[in-house]
Amino acid sequence: MKLLVDVGNSRLKWARLGATGPLAPGGVFAHAQVALGDALAREWRDLADIEAVHVASVVEPAREDELAAIVRERFGLGAQFARSPAAALGVRNAYAQPARLGVDRFLAMVAAQAAAPRLQVLASVGTALTIDALAADGEHLGGLIVPSPLLMRRAVIAATARVELRAEGRYRDWPASTDDGVYSGALQAAAGAIERFRAALAKRCGAPAALLLGGGGSDELAPLLPAAQRVHDLVLQGLAHWARSAPA
Incomplete structure (x- = not known):
């Protein structure tokens, strides 16, 4: 075991x-x-x-x-x-210095590629929001690192003198309170980054890209991304492929 x-x-x-x-x-x-x-x-x-x-x-x-x-x-x-290599398990790292790519991102791509080789975007909502593009042949085309919605909310509160939240906000299309405005703005910013990245990938490759959404903070973002396929434990799944391939 x-x-x-x-x-x-x-x-x-x-x-x-x-x-x-x-x-x-x-x-x-x-x-x-x-x-x-x-x-x-x-x-x-x-x-x-x-x-x-x-x-x-x-x-x-x-x-x-x-x-x-x-x-x-x-x-x-x-x-x-595990450390991110230049290539392994069907995925080729886009970074010129491969080890600088977070190994969590590399292993998530390994799991996604093993499950369904296709043009796809992987969005993981943790402390940061990472967004990666993966071609059907396993080539990593690059990715974004963005503050998660939670970090965005904390940054607004910390960096502004007159923004004081009275309660946890709720998502509104047209927020009419500071609480809801900060909460909704952070979610729209994150969803917008994902959608813009996915649209740019589709334009670059001339084909639509599947969208995978995971991470501990993905629940609040999922309603804004109805096309997303929810995924769980991609890093552990990728690590399982890594462990099986390791020398005994």
């Missing part, structure tokens, strides 16, 4: 991968403000027979070192951190 770990900026997700079959569900928790060792001791208390630990991480090296030490103490194994 292999243990797969996806460490995002805000959340840590994990799952188990057997020799055959799909991912076995694991757990998810917000890791940024918690004692990682205590949290993982609870999360992993029933795990046994782990033969390898594969990690997709976008956090700082010190946090990775902390996780590696926990894995070593708990399982007696070295954590294997």
